[in-house]
Amino acid sequence: MFLAATGALGSMAVHMFVPSMPLVARDLGARHETIQLAITLYLVGMGLGQLVAGPFADRNGRRPVLICGLLLFTAGTVGCMLAGSGLQLIISRLVQATGAAAVLVAVRAIVADLTERREAAARVAMLMTAQLVSPALSPLLGGAIATVGGWRAIFGVLGVAGLLASLACFTWITETRRERHPDNQLRLMRSFTRLLGNTRFLRFAAGVACSSCALYVFLSASSFLLLDRYGLGTGQAGVCYAIVALASIGGTFLVRHLELRGGAFRLGLLASSAGGALLIGLASAGCDGPVSLIGPMSLVGLGGGIAAPAGIAGAMHAEEGLEGTAASMAGALQMFVSGATTSIIVHAHLASTLSIAVAIMAAGITGLLVAPRGRAT
Numbered sequence: 001m002f003l004a005a006t007g008a009l010g011s012m013a014v015h016m017f018v019p020s021m022p023l024v025a026r027d028l029g030a031r032h033e034t035i036q037l038a039i040t041l042y043l044v045g046m047g048l049g050q051l052v053a054g055p056f057a058d059r060n061g062r063r064p065v066l067i068c069g070l071l072l073f074t075a076g077t078v079g080c081m082l083a084g085s086g087l088q089l090i091i092s093r094l095v096q097a098t099g100a101a102a103v104l105v106a107v108r109a110i111v112a113d114l115t116e117r118r119e120a121a122a123r124v125a126m127l128m129t130a131q132l133v134s135p136a137l138s139p140l141l142g143g144a145i146a147t148v149g150g151w152r153a154i155f156g157v158l159g160v161a162g163l164l165a166s167l168a169c170f171t172w173i174t175e176t177r178r179e180r181h182p183d184n185q186l187r188l189m190r191s192f193t194r195l196l197g198n199t200r201f202l203r204f205a206a207g208v209a210c211s212s213c214a215l216y217v218f219l220s221a222s223s224f225l226l227l228d229r230y231g232l233g234t235g236q237a238g239v240c241y242a243i244v245a246l247a248s249i250g251g252t253f254l255v256r257h258l259e260l261r262g263g264a265f266r267l268g269l270l271a272s273s274a275g276g277a278l279l280i281g282l283a284s285a286g287c288d289g290p291v292s293l294i295g296p297m298s299l300v301g302l303g304g305g306i307a308a309p310a311g312i313a314g315a316m317h318a319e320e321g322l323e324g325t326a327a328s329m330a331g332a333l334q335m336f337v338s339g340a341t342t343s344i345i346v347h348a349h350l351a352s353t354l355s356i357a358v359a360i361m362a363a364g365i366t367g368l369l370v371a372p373r374g375r376a377t
Contacts, residue, residue, distance in 0.1 A: 002172075003107050003110060004107075005165075006070070009100060013077070014042060015138035016138040018039070018139060018241065019139050019143040019237045020143070020176060022143060024358055028083070028084070030143065038086075038089055038090050039220045040339045040342045041094055041341045043093040044094070045095070046098075047332040047334070049101025049105075050104065050335070051328055051329065053106065057109045057328075062178075063169070066106035066173060071099070071162075072099030073096055073100050073103060073162045076092050076097070076098070076099055077092075077096050077162055079096070080093060082152075105327050108327040112316050113176040113323070120223045139237065139241035140239065140242055143237065191328065201315050201329075203373065204315040204330065207367045210269065210370070211304050214276065214339050215244075217338070218356060220342035221356055222240075222241075225226045225293065240290060248305035251304065252262065252305045254305075254306055255309050265311050267308030268307025268308070268311075269364055271303030272299075272304060272363075273358065275300035276296070276357055279300075285352070288289030293353055333352040
């Protein structure tokens with residue numbers, strides 16, 4: 001549970017911040033598009049950080065990567081709290097994201113070390129269940145903190161959490177890597193080449209990226225819809241995000257059952273696609289409000305909660321001995337695709353219910369086309 005909570009810090013840094021984005025834009029005198037980049041570039045930082053952290057975790061161990069990641073996350077969080085402009089905020093968010101990426105890779109690798117292959121999808125689902133409590137509660141918590149202490153207080157809370165987690169990991173966490181592989185087998189480019197030549201890994205990683213993309217499209221564009229267009233407060237917007245996150249949590253509880261019956265990954269992607277299709281139908285019919293947005297997004301969240309753990313488990317076990325590198329590459333692709341899509345929506349001024357719906361459905365269908373059939377492990 002402690003590892004799950006530690007791995008959730010990166011998610012908390014996204015979801016606690018989202019409801020207060022309009023407040024940040026007004027306080028820093030920045031355009032909405034600039035503040036939305038704090039989400040897009042955070043995803044880029046998560047991707048780049050995972051590419052570096054994975055091979056290091058395989059070669060040098062999980063524990064040092066976990067501790068260094070937490071310290072970097074804490075430093076970036078302090079920078080966000082003290083930011084005086086949109087640019088300073090974005091740079092600090094990149095630092096924060098890089099640390100969060102290292103933490104996430106290390107936590108996933110530790111779980112892989114301690115889990116039998118046939119139980120991998122279920123264990124990753126359990127890990128994600130605990131981590132998804134964060135997005136369920138974080139928007140509510142972030143909205144409440146911003147209301148009482150302003151948006152900077154959000155980063156103050158995250159900074160304290162990062163520091164405490166660093167101290168706890170340094171004191172309690174031991175190394176879990178079971179054997180040292182020869183360095184020549186784990187050099188960065190050779191590790192990447194092996195995985196890039198593994199079709200099974202690529203199909204799982206691409207499917208996970210599509211599943212994640214659907215949710216991050218919603219996160220990057222919806223706060224301005226909920227607050228500025230629909231007139232909700234930060235607390236009410238937090239409730240909307242919590243509903244979607246709770247649906248994702250529900251999805252993780254279904255993974256073990258669906259995986260044993262033949263495969264959870266494609267079923268999760270199918271649910272996400274259905275949610276996007278429902279949202280398109282409602283938007284085309286002129287239904288434009290919080291309920292018509294959050295209802296279909298709950299189905300998308302349910303699908304993501306099913307697909308993500310199954311897909312990550314499949315990707316991590318596609319190549320023996322490279323679990324950390326596989327987690328990093330799958331996570332990097334996940335973040336890059338999500339970041340690129342959200343950036344396109346923001347800069348093309350497509351932050352409408354219909355454009356969000358089209359992007360979500362396209363992501364789900366693409367995931368279905370590339371995803372392998374059968375069980376993940």
